[in-house]
Amino acid sequence: xxxxxxxxxxxxxxxxxxxxxxxxxxxxxxxxxxxxxxxxxxxxxxxxxxxxxxxxxxxxxxxxxxxxxxxxxxxxxxxxxxxxxxxxxxxxxxxxxxxxxxxxxxxxxxxxxxxxxxxxxxxxxxxxxxxxxxxxxxxxxxxxxxxxxxxxxxxxxxxxxxxxxxxxxxxxxxxxxxxxxxxxxxxxxxxxxxxxxxxxxxxxxxxxxxxxxxxxxxxxxxxxxxxxxxxxxxxxxxxxxxxxxxxxxxxxxxxxxxxxxxxxxxxxxxxxxxxxxxxxxxxxxxxxxxxxxxxxxxxxxxxxxxxxxxxxxxxxxxxxxxxxxxxxxxxxxxxxxxxxxxxxxxxxxxxxxxxxxxxxxxxxxxxxxxxxxxxxxxxxxxxxxxxxxxxxxxxxxxxxxxxxxxxxxxxxxxxxxxxxxxxxxxxxxxxxxxxxxxxxxxxxxxxxxxxxxxxxxxxxxxxxxxxxxxxxxxxxxxxxxxxxxxxxxxxxxxxxxxxxxxxxxxxxxxxxxxx
Amino acid sequence: xxxxxxxxxxxxxxxxxxxxxxxxxxxxxxxxxxxxxxxxxxxxxxxxxxxxxxxxxxxxxxxxxxxxxxxxxx
Numbered sequence: 001x002x003x004x005x006x007x008x009x010x011x012x013x014x015x016x017x018x019x020x021x022x023x024x025x026x027x028x029x030x031x032x033x034x035x036x037x038x039x040x041x042x043x044x045x046x047x048x049x050x051x052x053x054x055x056x057x058x059x060x061x062x063x064x065x066x067x068x069x070x071x072x073x074x075x076x077x078x079x080x081x082x083x084x085x086x087x088x089x090x091x092x093x094x095x096x097x098x099x100x101x102x103x104x105x106x107x108x109x110x111x112x113x114x115x116x117x118x119x120x121x122x123x124x125x126x127x128x129x130x131x132x133x134x135x136x137x138x139x140x141x142x143x144x145x146x147x148x149x150x151x152x153x154x155x156x157x158x159x160x161x162x163x164x165x166x167x168x169x170x171x172x173x174x175x176x177x178x179x180x181x182x183x184x185x186x187x188x189x190x191x192x193x194x195x196x197x198x199x200x201x202x203x204x205x206x207x208x209x210x211x212x213x214x215x216x217x218x219x220x221x222x223x224x225x226x227x228x229x230x231x232x233x234x235x236x237x238x239x240x241x242x243x244x245x246x247x248x249x250x251x252x253x254x255x256x257x258x259x260x261x262x263x264x265x266x267x268x269x270x271x272x273x274x275x276x277x278x279x280x281x282x283x284x285x286x287x288x289x290x291x292x293x294x295x296x297x298x299x300x301x302x303x304x305x306x307x308x309x310x311x312x313x314x315x316x317x318x319x320x321x322x323x324x325x326x327x328x329x330x331x332x333x334x335x336x337x338x339x340x341x342x343x344x345x346x347x348x349x350x351x352x353x354x355x356x357x358x359x360x361x362x363x364x365x366x367x368x369x370x371x372x373x374x375x376x377x378x379x380x381x382x383x384x385x386x387x388x389x390x391x392x393x394x395x396x397x398x399x400x401x402x403x404x405x406x407x408x409x410x411x412x413x414x415x416x417x418x419x420x421x422x423x424x425x426x427x428x429x430x431x432x433x434x435x436x437x438x439x440x441x442x443x444x445x446x447x448x449x450x451x452x453x454x455x456x457x458x459x460x461x462x463x464x465x466x467x468x469x470x471x472x473x474x475x476x477x478x479x480x481x482x483x484x485x486x487x488x489x490x491x492x493x494x495x496x497x498x499x500x501x502x503x504x505x506x507x508x509x510x511x512x513x514x515x
Numbered sequence: 516x517x518x519x520x521x522x523x524x525x526x527x528x529x530x531x532x533x534x535x536x537x538x539x540x541x542x543x544x545x546x547x548x549x550x551x552x553x554x555x556x557x558x559x560x561x562x563x564x565x566x567x568x569x570x571x572x573x574x575x576x577x578x579x580x581x582x583x584x585x586x587x588x589x
Contacts, residue, residue, distance in 0.1 A: 078530035079571060088526045088571040104527070133528055205534070205561045207568035 050263065053180055053234050056125040056350070057157060058321050062309045062414050063361075065321045066390040067353050070126040071117050073110035074103065074316040075141045079133030080202045081163045081217065084279035085240055085270055088132070103316070104132075107144040109331055114149050115341045116334040117318055118156065121325070122349035128159045130183075132316075136166035139173065146177040155343055157181065161238070165201055165217055167224025175231050182228055183266075184221055185238040188246050189256050191215040196245050199279070222260055229261025236264040236307070241288050241296060242280070243270070254300040265300060266307035269293050290443055290504040294415060308416045320388045323400070353389075360390040364477035368411050371481055376488050378498055379408040383418065383441040383465075384476050385449045392471050392479055396452035402441050405476070407484040412477040418504065438463045443504040445487075448479060464499065518554050518564055519579035522546045524572050531566035531576065540566065551582050 046054070058065035079088065105113065118124045127149050129135040135142040146158050159181035160174070167184065174182060188194045194214025201213045208216055228235050237257040239250050246253075254265050270287040272280045288296070297306045309321060319325035383402035385394035399420055406415045418440040434456055441447060446466040450473060457467045471479035490496045520531075525546035532540045532547060539553030549566065557564045566576040 077526075077528040078569075079528065080530070080569070082571060088528060089524075133530065137530065202530075202569045205565060205568075206563060 050234065053157075054263075057159075057181065058126065062307070063357070064125075065309050066386070066388055067123060067357055068125045069121050069123045069318075069320045070128060071114065071124060071318040072128045072130045072313070072316055073105055073113060073145060074132055075105050075107055075110050075145050076129055076131055076135040076138035077104050077133045078137045079131075079163075080137040080165050081134065081198060082200045083163075084197055084199065084285075085242070085272065085281075087277040087281070089277065103331055105331065107141055107148055109334075110145045111148040111152050112339070113329055113331070113334050114153055114156070115339045116337045117325075117329055118153055118341055118346065119337075119339055120328070121319065122346045123320070123353055124346075125155075125157055125350070126159060127153075127156045128161060130161040134163050134166070135160045136162050136170050139166075139170060143173055143177055146179065150178060153341060155346065159183070161185070162224075163217070164221030164224050165203060166220075168220055168227055171224065171227045171231060174228070174233060179233065181234045181236065183236045183238055184225055184262075185240070186218075186221050186225075186253060186257060187239050187242070188214070188249060189218055189222070189253050190249060191218060193246050193249055194218060197240075197242065222256070225257060225260045225262060229263075235262050236266055237262045238266045238268060238310070240270050241267050241293060243286055243288050243292065245285075247288065247292070247296060250296060251299055254306075264307050266310050267293070267297050267300065268310050268312050271312060290416070290418070297415075308414060323388070356389060360475045360477070363475045364412070364481065367478040367481040371409055371411070371485050374409050374485065374488055376409050376491075378488070378491070379406060380484075380487075380498075381406055381415070381444045381501065382468075382480055382483070383444040383447040384480070385447065386476060390476050391473055392448045392476055393450050393473050396447065396449040396456055396467070399449070402437075402444075402447065403476070404441070404444065405480050407480055409488075412480040412484070434459055438465065439505050441465065441504060443501045445501060446483065448476070448483070464501070517551070517556060517578045517580070517582045518549050518566060518576055519551065520547050520549055520566070521575050521577060522548070524575040526572060528571060530569045530571070534565035534569055536560040536565070549576075549579075551579055 054061045054064070056064050056068050058068045058070050114127055129142050129145060142160065149156060149158065158177065158179045160179055161183040162185070164184040164186065167182075187197050191211045191214040194217060195211045198214055198217060200207050200209045201217050202208075203213075203216055203220075225235055225237070237253075239246070239253055241247055241250060250267060257265060270280065270285065272278065272285050272287050274281045274284075297308055300306050313321065313324070316326050317324055318329055382405050384392055384405060385396055385399035386392060386403055387394045401417050401419045403414065404416045404418060406413045420437045420440050438460065442463060442465070444465055446468050447460060448468045448471060450469065452460075452467050452469055460467045468483060471483070487496075491498055520540075527542070527545045527547065529542070529547065532542070535549075535554075536557060537553045537555055539550040540547050541550070564576070570576045
């Protein structure tokens with residue numbers, strides 16, 4: 001309640017923190033604004049040309065991912081690399097991870113799907129091809145799809161995600177197709193480590209194995225990365241963090257990919273469970289904990305921009321990151337759907353979204369001004385239940401994921417997300433589901449929600465997590481900073497004690513359709 | 516002429532289809548099959564049978580023992 005009372009104060013020193021507020025989300029270092037935070041913030045220190053390319057791209061801009069949607073079309077089933085974290089036989093409609101789809105599409109079906117989604121979801125800005133195999137191992141289907149989409153929906157940005165093996169051969173095609181962004185998955189630059197991740201590659205009509213395979217793959221990835229950045233294509237590098245295999249080594253990968261021109265580095269946790277049937281799943285290879293992942297991401301930040309909002313989505317995902325609406329757009333459904341691609345309506349809708357974004361940033365900036373006088377070394381995490389738009393607008397029981405923000409006197413920084421099983425189903429919460437959610441956010445001091453029932457409230461308090469519902473439907477950053485300010489006040493007055501939180505589990509459960 | 520695809524194992528990924536030098540591979544009901552009359556085990560084209568080398572699932576492109584072998588080992 002104190003938090004609410006405190007929100008009225010204004011100190012009017014917005015100018016002083018103006019520069020820092022531009023770097024919203026990049027203020028962890030207490031020494032002042034970071035100079036390297038493109039993915040987190042608004043424009044920040046990004047050159048105008050790059051900002052123009054990423055500002056509405058949910059996968060490249062953390063800020064944009066609250067507002068804009070992407071879709072992947074599964075036109076590329078073939079692959080040329082075998083990875084120990086992938087099982088191509090696995091197809092489960094409820095599993096959200098790369099390499100998995102429910103149905104393959106022809107380029108013509110893909111275009112129809114794109115238009116259907118763009119009609120229903122006006123905040124769709126990006127069309128990506130990410131598999132379920134490798135787009136460049138299916139060059140005809142991939143580039144045909146890009147060509148058809150560019151004709152039918154010219155306002156969509158095109159991007160693709162590749163393992164990089166075939167990349168040097170297709171740089172010209174990528175440039176010709178007007179692809180804005182390319183993501184390359186580079187898990188290692190050391191062939192010996194690579195041999196533990198890739199059992200084989202198919203290259204020049206031959207299957208290569210072991211260290212030789214890894215050496216070819218790494219050479220081609222780095223060569224492709226450099227060729228693309230030299231041609232002005234924006235490149236993101238994805239790395240899967242595999243504890244005891246490449247975790248420490250990823251700091252070196254980070255430096256290398258930055259020197260080759262990568263604009264953003266996305267370190268993702270290994271998804272590994274025996275039921276996936278992957279080599280790592282069956283061998284019991286574990287994924288990292290939330291703290292391990294964050295520590296590595298923190299260690300890499302300052303080298304290349306680090307991305308923390310990746311949801312490791314499927315090759316047929318549709319919607320905002322963190323939601324999945326692909327069940328609304330199956331081939332069966334889109335064939336009978338009324339499709340009216342209205343570019344003007346989409347422009348108008350997106351203009352509204354821009355107003356919303358500007359208001360959110362201004363609100364966060366104002367609230368930060370309130371914090372400017374505070375001095376504290378305390379850094380803590382809070383979880384937020386949100387449906388998007390940068391608002392605290394989800395019921396605790398309906399949240400499929402929680403976004404995690406790190407709070408300090410430098411502000412609120414998005415540092416990740418935790419998947420949660422939906423707690424409330426048909427009005428009946430179940431005890432084990434609740435304890436799973438608590439396990440997923442137990443490194444957080446508080447959880448911000450639009451609404452929460454009495455029973456989960458009690459259980460959260462028992463676990464030492466404060467349920468906060470007084471900022472319902474308000475902006476996330478602004479509210480989190482206001483709450484943090486009150487937290488510091490209470491600490492100072494001796495009303496509460498600061499207790500460090502435990503590590504949390506990164507949930508592996510499916511992100512099921514919102515439908 | 517000896518390779519065949521075990522349909523129950525095939526993921527339908529299509530990786531093998533464009534690689535076949537004999538255009539012997541085609542899709543039927545979501546999975547792929549090899550025309551045994553056209554398959555040459557890639558002899559004369561490549562060092563290793565392309566469908567076997569690229570297939571993501573082990574033991575899916577296998578020797579069809581009901582046909583005579585073209586080369587000593589696969």
